[in-house]
Amino acid sequence: MAKIVVDPITRIEGHLRIEAEVSGGRITDAWSAATMFRGIEKILTGRDPRDAWFWTQRFCGVCTTVHSIASVRAVENALKIRIPPNAELIRNIIIGIQNVQDHVIHFYHLHALDWVDITSGLNADPAKTAALAASISDWPHNSPTYFKGVQDKVKAFVASGRLGPFANAYWGHPAYKLPPEANLMATAHYLEALEWQKDVIKIHAILGSKNPHPQTFLVGGMAIPVDPDSQNALNADKLIEIKRLLKRAQEFVEKVYIPDLLAVASFYKEWAGIGAGVGNYLSYGEFPDASGNMWLPAGAIINKDISKVMPADQDKIAEFVDHSWYDNSKGAGKGLHPWDGESEVHYTGPNPPYEHLDTDKKYSFCKTPRYGEKPMEVGPLARVLVAYAAGHKETKAAVDMVLQKLGVGAGALFSTLGRTAARGIDCLLIAQQTPKYLDELIGNISKGDYRTHNNEKWDPSDWPKEALGYGWHEAPRGALGHWIRIKDQKIANYQAVVPSTWNSSPRDARGVRGPYESALVGTPVADQNKPLEILRTIHSFDPCMACAVHLVDSTGSELLKIKVT
Numbered sequence: 001m002a003k004i005v006v007d008p009i010t011r012i013e014g015h016l017r018i019e020a021e022v023s024g025g026r027i028t029d030a031w032s033a034a035t036m037f038r039g040i041e042k043i044l045t046g047r048d049p050r051d052a053w054f055w056t057q058r059f060c061g062v063c064t065t066v067h068s069i070a071s072v073r074a075v076e077n078a079l080k081i082r083i084p085p086n087a088e089l090i091r092n093i094i095i096g097i098q099n100v101q102d103h104v105i106h107f108y109h110l111h112a113l114d115w116v117d118i119t120s121g122l123n124a125d126p127a128k129t130a131a132l133a134a135s136i137s138d139w140p141h142n143s144p145t146y147f148k149g150v151q152d153k154v155k156a157f158v159a160s161g162r163l164g165p166f167a168n169a170y171w172g173h174p175a176y177k178l179p180p181e182a183n184l185m186a187t188a189h190y191l192e193a194l195e196w197q198k199d200v201i202k203i204h205a206i207l208g209s210k211n212p213h214p215q216t217f218l219v220g221g222m223a224i225p226v227d228p229d230s231q232n233a234l235n236a237d238k239l240i241e242i243k244r245l246l247k248r249a250q251e252f253v254e255k256v257y258i259p260d261l262l263a264v265a266s267f268y269k270e271w272a273g274i275g276a277g278v279g280n281y282l283s284y285g286e287f288p289d290a291s292g293n294m295w296l297p298a299g300a301i302i303n304k305d306i307s308k309v310m311p312a313d314q315d316k317i318a319e320f321v322d323h324s325w326y327d328n329s330k331g332a333g334k335g336l337h338p339w340d341g342e343s344e345v346h347y348t349g350p351n352p353p354y355e356h357l358d359t360d361k362k363y364s365f366c367k368t369p370r371y372g373e374k375p376m377e378v379g380p381l382a383r384v385l386v387a388y389a390a391g392h393k394e395t396k397a398a399v400d401m402v403l404q405k406l407g408v409g410a411g412a413l414f415s416t417l418g419r420t421a422a423r424g425i426d427c428l429l430i431a432q433q434t435p436k437y438l439d440e441l442i443g444n445i446s447k448g449d450y451r452t453h454n455n456e457k458w459d460p461s462d463w464p465k466e467a468l469g470y471g472w473h474e475a476p477r478g479a480l481g482h483w484i485r486i487k488d489q490k491i492a493n494y495q496a497v498v499p500s501t502w503n504s505s506p507r508d509a510r511g512v513r514g515p516y517e518s519a520l521v522g523t524p525v526a527d528q529n530k531p532l533e534i535l536r537t538i539h540s541f542d543p544c545m546a547c548a549v550h551l552v553d554s555t556g557s558e559l560l561k562i563k564v565t
Helices: 049-059 064-079 085-114 118-123 126-136 144-160 180-200 202-208 236-265 269-273 380-389 393-406 416-446 499-504 515-520 532-541
Strands: 002-006 016-023 026-034 281-283 286-288 294-296 299-301 317-320 368-371 466-475 478-487 490-497
Touching (some): 002 532, 016 515, 016 532, 026 515, 049 064, 049 478, 064 085, 064 466, 064 478, 085 180, 085 202, 085 236, 085 286, 085 416, 085 532, 118 144, 118 180, 126 144, 126 180, 126 236, 144 180, 180 202, 180 236, 202 236, 236 393, 269 416, 281 380, 281 478, 299 380, 317 490, 380 393, 380 416, 380 478, 393 416, 478 499, 499 515, 499 532, 515 532
Antiparallel strands (some): 002 016, 016 026, 286 294, 317 368, 466 478, 478 490
16 A cells, blocks of 8 residues: 655645555545645734724635625624625625636636646647537637647747746646547637636726725625716726626636536546545525525535535534644534634644654644534535525526536536536536626616615624624635624634635544545546546645635744745
């Protein structure tokens, strides 16, 4: 039995180490370790709750918008504040384009290279590539001249010898199955997506003043004025530009992303039986209307039973630290609800360099969230499964379409392939839904409703002496929750349980694996020196370890020294 280590996992946000035991060409056990630490939550203690959204954006340099959304919702929940319909619609548009852009970036720039061999595309026939592309989509760039130009560009890039992110990939690995023409097509769209994403995310600049770290979030609504006659407000010109960008986003998803996803997946159907994970799924629901009803439903699925959806209950959530580098003041096997959460670091791991972590003890800076003491997978797959099982008509139609085109049953969703397909389905649904929120916003404005903020309870003297609140948000990577405890008008405690905390969590006190660890068990490994298959399953979750770890050593003690030579 061999033990292999992948550290760091690349093409993710943050620092992640995977250790795995391999026997007979398959993974028999695995451990997920977050090897980074940082501090935000403790910084919030004692601050004004209305400022929390600004600080929580700094959890991550990528997931900035999502923490703002969860934070303002947490404070609004604690203080019982309802926001105006226009503010909800503006937030929904921001959330929508964030999800669409993020999913496309993930597929092409973080995950596709696990399935696409760019070097193989150098040998493709551009005419055959154009024919392949035209057979799956009427995207206007499907021409031999276009693909020949892409091929020449890539050849020149390779000839330069400065390969950057492509330098250490597993090119030529036996697990790659796409023909050269499919590889060239995907490479072309990889490059197109780079330009596309820079354009469509301008919606955040229009509605949020900038991206990343939009600046117009506000407890009680949004800090963007609406005035059709002012150039310094959300006016007709800006609404038209948003409509154009949303249309461009939708067209790319429908005519490039989804066809590419289906084309690539058709060569890897065996992955419909690999990477299932824990079999439990949690979604918080998203896209509220003026009455607070969610377009995408909330709920939990247990043991892959999609015949019923259990209500999502925040009281069932607790975080454990039996295998995490934190003090365990409550004792072994004792979890804390986020309102009572603690983040006191207690690093007991080896000093680098080291060969392996002591995985029988504490081995990660990530905590272990549990829902009714069960590990839960969160993310697009959970979101799609909950909506599908709840009878959400748009989701059911999209899922059935993808399953039919791939020629697989619903059971294929519980896999690495299903996780990857679900992200595309989620992206498609949101790309088609978000323009409807813009139409609603335009309709409200045309009726003379310019309200974007509710000033009720803005004065802290109107607040209760103590208040508890939580804010849920379905971020691109899944169920994100912020919990706040307010006392004497200040933050007394603040905890965030983020998607990658759920998914990357180490074992609990009973030895039950988290989603990453569980999903890797049974995964085939063709070459232990080039464990491409580990990347396929881990990337299907879209890890964000920067979000998953928020702690600081309050004593200022040195925990780790890194020497660069």
